[in-house]
Amino acid sequence: MEVINRILDDYTDYCHQKLTEEFGTYSLGKYDPIYLYQRYKCRIIDKKPRIALEATDLVVPQIYQSAYQEIISDIESGNDLKKYQSRNLKKLDYDDDMLSHWGIQHFHLGQTLENDGYVKRTGDLLFVHFSGTNAHILGFFNHGSWVDLDLIEILHENWPQELAVFKSGSNAPPLTELEYKTLRKKHANANVTVKDGTEYLCPGMGVTANGAPIFAVLNSDKVIFMFNRAFELIRENVALILESDPEQRTSDTITVGMEIVDSTRSVVYHIKETGFKFTLSS
Numbered sequence: 440m441e442v443i444n445r446i447l448d449d450y451t452d453y454c455h456q457k458l459t460e461e462f463g464t465y466s467l468g469k470y471d472p473i474y475l476y477q478r479y480k481c482r483i484i485d486k487k488p489r490i491a492l493e494a495t496d497l498v499v500p501q502i503y504q505s506a507y508q509e510i511i512s513d514i515e516s517g518n519d520l521k522k523y524q525s526r527n528l529k530k531l532d533y534d535d536d537m538l539s540h541w542g543i544q545h546f547h548l549g550q551t552l553e554n555d556g557y558v559k560r561t562g563d564l565l566f567v568h569f570s571g572t573n574a575h576i577l578g579f580f581n582h583g584s585w586v587d588l589d590l591i592e593i594l595h596e597n598w599p600q601e602l603a604v605f606k607s608g609s610n611a612p613p614l615t616e617l618e619y620k621t622l623r624k625k626h627a628n629a630n631v632t633v634k635d636g637t638e639y640l641c642p643g644m645g646v647t648a649n650g651a652p653i654f655a656v657l658n659s660d661k662v663i664f665m666f667n668r669a670f671e672l673i674r675e676n677v678a679l680i681l682e683s684d685p686e687q688r689t690s691d692t693i694t695v696g697m698e699i700v701d702s703t704r705s706v707v708y709h710i711k712e713t714g715f716k717f718t719l720s721s
Contacts, residue, residue, distance in 0.1 A: 440677065440690075440691060440692065440693065441691060441692045441693075442670075442673070442674045442677055442692075442693055442694075442695060443692060443693070443694040443695065444670045444695060445694050445695060445696045445711065446666045446667075446669065446670050446695060446696060446697045446708070447473075447663065447666055447667070448696070449696045449697045449698065450473065450662070450666060450697060450699075451471065451472050451473055452472075453698070453699055454472035454473050454475070454476035455472040457476055458472060458475055458476055458479065458531070461479065462529075462531045465531050473659050473662065473663065474655060474656070474659045475531065477654075477655045477658040477659045477662070478534075478651050478652065478655035479531065480658070481538070481539070481652045481654050481655050481658070482524075482528060482533070482534075482535055482538065483521070483528075484520045484521070484524075484544065484569060486517050486518065486519050486520075487517045488515060488516060488517035489514055489515065489517070489569065489570075489572060489573055489574045490515070490572060490573045490574070491511045491514050491515055491573075491574045491576060492573050492574065492575050492576065492597075492598070493576045494575070494576060494577055494578060494593050494596075494597045495596070495597055496593075497576060497577075497578055498578075498579075499579070500563070500579060503548045503561075503563070503565075503579065505550060506548040506549065506550050507548070507565065509550065510523060510546060510548075510565060511576075514567075514574045520546070521556070521557075522552060522556055522557050522558050523546035523547055523548075523557075523558055523565075524544070524545075524546065524547075524557075525545070525547075526555070526557050526560075529555070534646070534650050534651050534652065536585060536623050536646075536650075537585045537586075537643075538643055538652070539641075539643050539644070539645065539646045539650075539651075539652040539653075539654075540623065540628070540641050540642075540643045540645055540646065541590065541591060541631070541641065541642050541643045542568060542641075542642040542643035542644075543566055543567070543568050543577065543590055543594075543642075543643070544566070544567050544568070544569060545564045545565070545566050545567075546564060546565040546566075546567060547559070547560050547561050547564060548561040548563060548564070548565060548579075549561050562581060562582060563579050563580065563581050563582075564579070564580055564581070564582065564584070565578075565579055566578060566579075566580055566584070566590055568594055568598075568601065570601060575594065575597065575598050575601065577590055577593045577594060578590075578593060585620070585623075586616045586619040586620045586623070587616065588616060588619075588631070588633070591631050591633055591639070591642070592633050592634060594642070595633045595635075595637060595639075601642075602639050602642055605639040605640040605641070605642050606637065606638070606639060606640075607630050607638045607639060607640050608638065609630060609638065610638070611629075611630050611632070611638065613632040614629055614631075614632075619631075626646050626647070626648055626649070626650045628641050628645035628646060629641070644657075666697070669697075669706075669708070669719055670695060672719060673695050673708060673719070677693070680710070680715075680717060681693070681710075683715070683717065684710060684713055684715040685715070686713040686715065688710065688712060688713055690712070693710050693711075693712055694710070694711040694712060695708060695709070695710065695711070696708070696709050696711050697709070705718065706718070706719075
């Protein structure tokens with residue numbers, strides 16, 4: 440029996456649907472929907488409850504006390520945080536350089552939700568580093584602080600475990616903020632050294648030659664590998680799967696597809712000819 444693989448085709452359609460929902464009609468350019476969707480996802484903060492941890496010397500300006508508490512509440516409740524982010528998220532080809540290089544998000548502090556779903560812009564910003572379970576509140580900085588080394592210093596002093604995997608011993612000479620700014624414009628990656636001499640690779644993993652986050656490429660390759668591996672497992676166990684299908688299909692070919700259940704973030708595979716659905720155990 441020939442088993443035809445349409446899993447990646449279905450995932451490509453899913454990515455296209457998600458991009459269309461977010462951006463309307465869009466141009467692929469020289470990229471495919473899987474890569475473009477993973478590039479977009481790099482900028483998005485998963486909606487999941489996290490513990491908000493404040494840096495030791497954090498000072499919340501009085502003018503932002505109320506806005507700050509709303510942000511913390513939304514973080515801890517797992518609410519959508521997109522409204523606090525840059526309006527540039529509305530652009531498919533937008534890349535957040537600070538996020539890509541240093542893994543740090545920035546939030547606006549307005550309390551008025553405007554017509555496009557974003558809060559009113561503010562001159563000062565709240566900088567936050569997110570991990571799977573925690574949100575590390577770094578502090579309040581003004582616009583233009585995209586290469587402020589104090590941000591990495593605060594992360595290093597308060598949560599060094601978050602940076603440990605990026606430690607480097609290359610002994611590269613420390614760079615100035617101006618040099619970091621210049622390198623970012625050229626889509627060049629550079630290590631960062633804090634005051635005590637500890638050197639780190641880009642905590643955000645850095646960018647590729649087109650300025651997009653390296654994570655977009657890594658995640659695209661990862662998901663393609665995952666689905667190709669899933670197809671191999673399905674083909675190896677196709678007899679068992681067909682025995683479970685009430686229609687007991689016995690034709691010369693079957694076609695395997697997939698769908699994603701967004702509410703549970705789960706992947707469901709199916710036999711296209713019969714509609715029989717099944718999952719793979721991890």
